[in-house]
Amino acid sequence: MSREMILERLKSATWTQPSPSRTVITTEKGAVAGEVQDFVSKATAAGAQVEEVSSLAEVQTRLMEILKEEQLQKVIINNDETVNQIDWQQLSAETTAEVKSTAQLSGNYRSYVVEADLGVTGCTYALAETGTVVLEHSNDNERLVSHAPNYYICIVKKDQILKDRYVLAEIISSSPTTPTAWTLVTGVSRTADVALQVVLGMHGPRKVTIFVVG
Amino acid sequence: MNLRPEDFQSVAETEVANTAQGDFVVMVAGVFNYLCDTAMTAYGEQSAQEEARAIGAQIRTNSLHNLPELLEEFESNAVRNGIQVLWAADADEACKLVKDLVEKHQVKTITKGKSMISEEIGLNHFLEKETGVKIYEGDLGEFIVQQRGTLPFHIVGPAINLNVQEIASILQEHIDMPYTEDAQEIVSYVRGYLRDKFERADMGITGVNQAIASTGSLILVENEGNIRWVTSAPRVHVALMSIEKVCANYADAFHLLGLLTRNCTGQAITSYVSVLNGPRRNDETDGPEAMYVIIIDNGRSAAYKDPLLKEALRCIRCGRCGIQCPIYLRIGAYPYGWNYPGPMGNVIAPLIMGLDRTRDLYEACTLCGGCQAVCPAGMPHLDLFARYRQMKVTGNKDFGGSRVCIKERTGFKLLTWGMQNPALYKSGVKIARRYINKRSQDGYVTKLSGPMSGWFSCRDFPQIPEKSFRQLWQEGLQKEAAELASLSNASPQAAAQSEEG
Amino acid sequence: MSKVSLFIPCAVDVVMVSVGEATVRLLARLGFDLQYHEEQTCCGQPTITAGHLDLAKKAARRFISIFEQDEVIVSPSGSCVSTIRNEYPRLFADEPQWQERAQELGQRVYELSEFLVDVAGIKDVDAHYNGKLAYHKSCHILRALGIDRQPQTLLENIHGAELVPMQLAHECCGFGGQFSVKYPYISEAIVRDKVKNFLASEADLLVLSDPGCLLNIRGYLHRHHPGRQVKHLAEVLAGSI
Numbered sequence: 001m002s003r004e005m006i007l008e009r010l011k012s013a014t015w016t017q018p019s020p021s022r023t024v025i026t027t028e029k030g031a032v033a034g035e036v037q038d039f040v041s042k043a044t045a046a047g048a049q050v051e052e053v054s055s056l057a058e059v060q061t062r063l064m065e066i067l068k069e070e071q072l073q074k075v076i077i078n079n080d081e082t083v084n085q086i087d088w089q090q091l092s093a094e095t096t097a098e099v100k101s102t103a104q105l106s107g108n109y110r111s112y113v114v115e116a117d118l119g120v121t122g123c124t125y126a127l128a129e130t131g132t133v134v135l136e137h138s139n140d141n142e143r144l145v146s147h148a149p150n151y152y153i154c155i156v157k158k159d160q161i162l163k164d165r166y167v168l169a170e171i172i173s174s175s176p177t178t179p180t181a182w183t184l185v186t187g188v189s190r191t192a193d194v195a196l197q198v199v200l201g202m203h204g205p206r207k208v209t210i211f212v213v214g
Numbered sequence: 215m216n217l218r219p220e221d222f223q224s225v226a227e228t229e230v231a232n233t234a235q236g237d238f239v240v241m242v243a244g245v246f247n248y249l250c251d252t253a254m255t256a257y258g259e260q261s262a263q264e265e266a267r268a269i270g271a272q273i274r275t276n277s278l279h280n281l282p283e284l285l286e287e288f289e290s291n292a293v294r295n296g297i298q299v300l301w302a303a304d305a306d307e308a309c310k311l312v313k314d315l316v317e318k319h320q321v322k323t324i325t326k327g328k329s330m331i332s333e334e335i336g337l338n339h340f341l342e343k344e345t346g347v348k349i350y351e352g353d354l355g356e357f358i359v360q361q362r363g364t365l366p367f368h369i370v371g372p373a374i375n376l377n378v379q380e381i382a383s384i385l386q387e388h389i390d391m392p393y394t395e396d397a398q399e400i401v402s403y404v405r406g407y408l409r410d411k412f413e414r415a416d417m418g419i420t421g422v423n424q425a426i427a428s429t430g431s432l433i434l435v436e437n438e439g440n441i442r443w444v445t446s447a448p449r450v451h452v453a454l455m456s457i458e459k460v461c462a463n464y465a466d467a468f469h470l471l472g473l474l475t476r477n478c479t480g481q482a483i484t485s486y487v488s489v490l491n492g493p494r495r496n497d498e499t500d501g502p503e504a505m506y507v508i509i510i511d512n513g514r515s516a517a518y519k520d521p522l523l524k525e526a527l528r529c530i531r532c533g534r535c536g537i538q539c540p541i542y543l544r545i546g547a548y549p550y551g552w553n554y555p556g557p558m559g560n561v562i563a564p565l566i567m568g569l570d571r572t573r574d575l576y577e578a579c580t581l582c583g584g585c586q587a588v589c590p591a592g593m594p595h596l597d598l599f600a601r602y603r604q605m606k607v608t609g610n611k612d613f614g615g616s617r618v619c620i621k622e623r624t625g626f627k628l629l630t631w632g633m634q635n636p637a638l639y640k641s642g643v644k645i646a647r648r649y650i651n652k653r654s655q656d657g658y659v660t661k662l663s664g665p666m667s668g669w670f671s672c673r674d675f676p677q678i679p680e681k682s683f684r685q686l687w688q689e690g691l692q693k694e695a696a697e698l699a700s701l702s703n704a705s706p707q708a709a710a711q712s713e714e715g
Numbered sequence: 716m717s718k719v720s721l722f723i724p725c726a727v728d729v730v731m732v733s734v735g736e737a738t739v740r741l742l743a744r745l746g747f748d749l750q751y752h753e754e755q756t757c758c759g760q761p762t763i764t765a766g767h768l769d770l771a772k773k774a775a776r777r778f779i780s781i782f783e784q785d786e787v788i789v790s791p792s793g794s795c796v797s798t799i800r801n802e803y804p805r806l807f808a809d810e811p812q813w814q815e816r817a818q819e820l821g822q823r824v825y826e827l828s829e830f831l832v833d834v835a836g837i838k839d840v841d842a843h844y845n846g847k848l849a850y851h852k853s854c855h856i857l858r859a860l861g862i863d864r865q866p867q868t869l870l871e872n873i874h875g876a877e878l879v880p881m882q883l884a885h886e887c888c889g890f891g892g893q894f895s896v897k898y899p900y901i902s903e904a905i906v907r908d909k910v911k912n913f914l915a916s917e918a919d920l921l922v923l924s925d926p927g928c929l930l931n932i933r934g935y936l937h938r939h940h941p942g943r944q945v946k947h948l949a950e951v952l953a954g955s956i
Contacts, residue, residue, distance in 0.1 A: 003301035006457065006511050010282035015521035017279055024273045025465035046485070109499050114413050130483040143446040143500035147439060165472065165483075169464035172489075178295065178429060180495055181445075184487035189439040192479075193355035193371060195378040196242065197397040202354060202405060203412070204439025204486065223898075230904045240908065244883075540887045544904040578898045580891025580905075581764065583858035603766030618766075626762050630770040633725075633757040634777060643729050658937055668899035672906070673934030676730060683728040683735035687751050691739055698743035 027170035034128025034163040039156075040212060042131030046187025047200060048208040050131075056085050059155060059211045063120075066209070067095040070151070072117040079103040079140040082122035082155050082213075102142050109142065119149040119205070125171070126156045129164035132186040133210065136179045146185060152205035154185070158214030217365055219551035219567060222574035226549035235375055236544045242374060243537035249480025250534060256482055270473045271592025273466045274528045277458065281518070284427040284460045285509065291430025292507060295492035300508045305335035308510045309344075312337060312419070312452060315506060316345050319450045321416040325408075327434065327441035328353040329421030330369065330531060331454045331510060333553035334566075337419070350411045352440025354404055361388040367547040368555065369533040370478055375546060408440075418444030418502070422455035423474065423531075424467040425507070431491045432507065433467055435475065435484040442486055451493075451502035456510050458527035470530055473590035477534035513566040516612065522601055526562040528591040533558060535595065538584030550575060557585035561598045568614025569606055576602040625665075640682075647678040717835075719747045720782060722790035722799075722824065725757040726926045734926060737953035738791045738827060744953070745837060752781050760798040764892050768806060772813075775803050779816050787834070788824045791949045793856035793925045796826045801859055826856060827949055828924060832865040839872040842952045848873070849881040849918035851909065851932070851945075853925035857885055866924055866948055873951065881916040883908070888923075890931035906935045914940070921945040 040050045053059055063086065067075070075097050077083050088099045097118075105112055113119070121141060125134040133154045137143050146152050162168055172182070189204030200206055217225065230236065257266040277284060289299045302308035315321070324347055326332065338349050338360070351357040355372035359365070361384050366372030373381065378395045385391040391403045420441055424433045432453055434441050445451050461467050475481045494501030517523040536542050536556035547555035552563065560575045576599045585595045609617035617623075632639045653659050658674040661667075669675060681689070719742055727735045743749055759774025778799070782788055790796050803817035831837045848870055856862045870878045889895065889905025909932060913921045923929060924947065932945045 001301075002303040002307060002511070005303060006301055006509070006515050007282050007286065009515040010285070010457075010518055013519050013521075013524070015524075016281075018283075019276050019279055023462045023466055024269060024276055025469050027465050042482075132483060132487075137498070137501070139495065139497040139499070142498065143442065147442050147446065165468040166465055169468045173428065173464050178431075178491050180491055180493075180498060180501055182489035182491075183442065184483065184489070186483050186485055186487075189485055190437050191354045191401060193353070193358065193373055194381055194397040194400050195376070196245075196371070196374065197378075199397050199401040202401060202438035202440075203352065203408065203443055226898070227900050230900050233904070236904060540889060540905045541898075541901055544908075545901060578894070578901060580854070580887050580889065580894045582854040582887035582891070584854075584885075584887065587858050600763075600766065603764070604768055605766075607766040607768075622765070623767070626765060626767045626770055629757075630759070630762060630767075630773055633759060633774045636754050636756060639756045646729070658934075660938070666896055668896040668902075669934070671899040672903035672938065673895075673931065674937045675930075675934055676937075678730055679732045681732070683723050683732045684751075684753055686732065686736065687739075688753070691736060692749075692751065695739050695743035695749045698740065699746055699748055702744055702746035 025166060025169075027166045029170060031171060032163040032167045033159070034126070034161040036128070036158055036161060036212060038128040039126055039131055039161050042128070043187065043210055044131070046131050047190065048131065048187050048210050050210045050212060052212045054214070056082070056155075056213060059213060060086055060091070062211065063091055063153075064094065066153075067091055067097045070117070072097050072151070074112065074116040075099040075118045075120065076105075076113050076116040076145050076149065077101050077119070078121045078142065078145045080122035082157060083120055102140070102145060110144075113142070113144045113148045116149040118151040118153065119145040119147070120153045120155070121146050122155050122157075123160060125168060126161045127165060127168060127184070128161050130186055132184045134168060135183045135185060137181040137183065138179055143181065143183065146183070147204050150201070150205055151207045151209075153209045153211070155211045155213060158212060217548055217551040219563065219572045219575055221551060222549045222578065225551070226545040226578070229545045229548055235546060239375065239546060240543050243543050246370070246480060246537050250477050253476035253480040253482060256476070266473065267590045268592075270470055270530070270590040271528070273461060273470055274530070274591045276466070277461050278524055278527060280462070281458065281460070284462060285457065287427040288425050288430055288460050291428065292492075293430070295430050296505065297430060297492050298504070298506045300506060302508055302510045302512075304512050305510075308335045308454065308508055308512070309337055309340040311508055313341060313344055315450065315452060316341065316347055316417065319417060319504065321347055321450065323347065323411065323415045324349045324417045324419055325412055325415040325440070325444045325448065326351050326356070326418070327420035327436065327444045328356050328372075329419065329454055330553055331421050331456050332419060333366070335510065335512065337454075350408060350415070352408060352412065352444055353436075353438060354401070357404065357408070358384055361385065365547055365553060365555070368536060369531060369558070412440070412443035412447055415444070415448045417450040417452060418448040419452045419454065420444055422453050422459050422507070424470060425455055425460040426464060426467055427460055428463040429491065431489055433471065434488045434490070435471060435486070437479070437485045439486060441488055445488055445490060445502070446500040449503045450506070451504075452506045452508065453490075454508050454510060456512065457514050474530050474532045477532040477588070477590050517565040522597060523565060525594050526565060526598055528593045529558060529561070530591045531558065532590060534588045534590070535585035535593070538588055540580065540582060540584070541578055557595050561593060561595055564602045565613060569602060569610060570614055570616055573606065643682060647680075650675070651677050717747055718786060719749055719830075720785035720788045721749055721751045722782065722788050722795065723751065723755065724790065724792040724795045724926055726930065727791065731926050731929060731947070734791055734929070734947045734949055737947065737949040738789075741840065741949055741953040742789065745835070745840060750785070755781055758795050758798045760794060760802070761892055763798065763802050763806065771806055775806055775817070776813065779803070779813070779820055782824070783816060783820050786823065787830070789827055789830045790824065791827045791924070791926070791947060793826050793853050793860055793862065794927055796824055797855040797859040799824045826860060826862055826924065828866040828869055829860070829862050832868055838868050840869065840952050842873045842954055844873050844876040844920070844951060846875075846919035847877045847879045847917060848951070849879055849913055849916040849921050850884060851881070851888060851913070851921055851923040851928060852885045853923055853928045854887050856924050869948065869952060870922060879916050879918050881918065882912040884912075888928045888931050890927045892927065895931060902931075906931055910935055910940065914943070919944070920951070922948055922951050924948045
């Protein structure tokens with residue numbers, strides 16, 4: 001069997017020295033907070049529009065404005081504690097937008113998400129080092145909600161911002177549960193494959209707005 | 215375009231003549247080097263950057279020293295999370311495994327994330343021939359190259375050597391794109407074209423940037439978003455990884471990825487990093503029902519036994535070495551005849567394809583060391599090229615190397631003989647001087663036939679002075695030197711002002 | 716004053732004799748008591764590069780035997796010094812006694828600019844040149860030996876000279892020993908760009924520290940840009956221009 005052959009060959013090497021410590025990087029324990037300003041400037045540099053607001057009420061107001069400006073028709077939101085605090089009924093009532101939560105959609109989820117103009121989620125963490133939002137996936141946070149629509153909005157709470165990827169590594173490593181997947185999203189989808197010209201919005205959202213609340 | 219490393223010389227000669235392409239590539243390399251240098255400053259000053267690279271090298275050392283254990287640990291954790299782990303000894307077996315999955319899951323269309331290993335094993339070609347399945351490359355550069363039927367030009371930019379007119383023509387011809395040279399319009403069209411392929415594909419195939427042993431997870435990085443589609447929409451996901459792509463835990467993986475992205479595109483992080491822990495749960499919609507990882511050997515475990523050759527497995531596929539290489543930048547990717555062009559591929563090609571076939575890959579190198587100087591994984595390019603040349607000289611059955619040709623061996627034996635024996639050396643010099651100077655004009659030779667003729671394709675060679683340094687020393691220079699030195703010691707100022715005696 | 720043993724590369728002994736002469740005159744003028752082992756021939760670098768290690772060992776043993784009694788050995792060639800310092804110990808990886816001798820010797824072999832600045836503490840040799848100089852960073856000097864600051868210090872202190880920046884000064888010149896003969900069309904593309912960058916720098920003179928690079932670039936200049944000059948660092952510092 002190939003598995004046995006490969007492993008046997010590898011194990012028969014005589015030069016190996018088992019390392020005393022299997023990991024090379026030592027990380028700081030606990031959630032080391034990241035600077036909000038670093039997060040804002042890095043996320044902006046990566047192509048996201050970042051808005052610092054003091055409360056979810058302000059997010060609500062901005063969402064109203066955005067829905068009206070962009071004349072969005074279909075909005076999909078995930079089943080997230082922060083996102084659920086937004087009054088989507090009000091937004092829907094006063095704009096052209098139809099808003100569905102993944103919690104409501106069940107069997108129609110996939111056909112809806114690929115048609116949606118806007119996806120809105122919260123996040124589990126954010127990284128100040130790179131302006132990244134960290135999404136933990138589950139049936140409350142399906143992967144395509146933040147990827148299929150042209151426009152993606154993420155609501156980040158200031159206390160979710162971690163210093164850097166090493167802190168995140170420590171947290172994920174020591175977490176007792178494992179989600180089906182994580183996605184680290186930084187800025188917008190991009191390509192430089194057409195004669196090195198940077199074009200935004202290849203296969204993912206062309207536009208990303210991040211609200212930093214708190 | 216069926217390219218093979220055996221055709222290196224003829225293809226390189228053609229490619230290098232395309233000076234417009236060469237100039238463009240050199241210019242692009244300059245831009246990327248600047249971006250990557252800037253990105254590396256995130257670690258701090260020069261010494262901090264070197265330390266970050268040293269840690270990267272250490273992580274890879276760690277992985278290599280513990281490779282079988284890490285692979286077993288990865289497998290055990292992955293399986294526990296519902297991922298099926300398969301092992302393939304070679305390209306053939308890997309392709310067959312994928313074919314079996316295609317048949318098992320009744321797959322009609324496949325979408326792909328960019329995967330170098332899938333190209334190494336010739337997967338697309340095999341599947342299309344054996345199963346009639348339709349494959350769509352999701353990465354725009356790979357998609358363009360796929361339509362064109364050529365090898366990718368560089369790991370960062372597979373179609374980097376094509377101008378916008380060529381790209382527009384290719385897309386017009388193959389996917390009915392209305393001709394446009396506007397990059398935004400081209401991107402929009404391809405986005406639309408691939409969108410429903412992404413939505414409806416039955417199977418997604420990707421590579422793996424790093425596999426995490428401690429949790430059985432896979433990490434994949436990208437900017438475009440095709441990998442997120444390929445791993446979220448289809449009901450089956452097949453991830454291909456070569457045996458060395460594993461590391462102990464997240465911290466090590468994240469550090470390596472930082473070095474990868476900073477040295478590849480000059481980014482601190484890519485737009486998307488997917489950390490995949492298993493197939494979707496029962497209550498989820500997005501994500502595969504069935505998830506497979508195929509661990510591929512293809513010649514690597516054979517190299518692993520040797521403490522130097524195993525170093526060839528360090529690579530994290532950032533491609534930074536390529537944009538330093540004076541040869542690669544001027545000949546482009548095609549002469550290398552396989553999918554890892556430049557130094558990145560040269561370190562491992564002889565082990566996978568055999569020493570004889572890949573001779574030019576490790577010989578068409580000035581040993582300038584530019585590659586090694588920037589590598590964030592500690593790859594000893596020069597040591598490996600030196601070893602391949604040694605293996606070529608002595609012959610090496612294990613890695614497909616026949617002995618060096620008699621002519622070269624004899625030439626070096628003669629040279630060595632001359633080095634051992636000053637009298638022989640002097641005679642040799644006399645003969646060379648007579649031969650060369652007979653053919654010189656105005657102090658220079660412009661042409662010589664024979665083994666040295668290559669020098670003269672673009673250069674002249676100076677006439678050989680009538681007296682060697684040794685002779686000059688014996689006939690007066692030694693005395694002159696002694697006088698100059700004693701003058702200087704008597705009066706430093708006098709020495710500084712004295713001209714040659 | 717201090718004794719210096721001269722390690723004159725075979726290419727300098729036979730072809731680029733003026734580089735050897737300049738090295739001698741420069742060091743002598745600075746007061747060094749020079750010694751030259753007339754039986755020296757070649758360090759064996761070409762055999763190492765081509766992978767003929769058994770042959771290389773012969774040249775190496777001979778070299779070590781000739782030079783190992785010397786306190787200080789100086790050479791106007793980075794690639795040759797790199798051969799002794801970096802390659803010889805590896806060559807004898809399976810012969811511990813020779814390896815030790817090689818390592819020991821390697822600590823006392825210096826490239827010219829490295830010797831002047833780091834060992835002798837000399838930064839200004841009272842050289843003169845009126846004009847602009849550009850400096851090509853030979854691969855072995857820069858990357859194999861880590862020597863960069865020293866040659867530039869010496870150049871900056873040349874009276875009347877201005878050291879100007881040159882694009883991609885750190886890029887290989889395309890010589891690579893046998894490479895230049897086996898892959899001439901690639902070598903040509905590389906040296907062409909090196910010369911292009913030299914010309915664009917608007918320097919009057921290109922300076923470098925490795926005889927291989929010198930032979931390569933000089934040969935190309937003579938064919939394509941006959942008026943333009945390239946010199947070895949020793950030639951510039953010794954004032955033999």
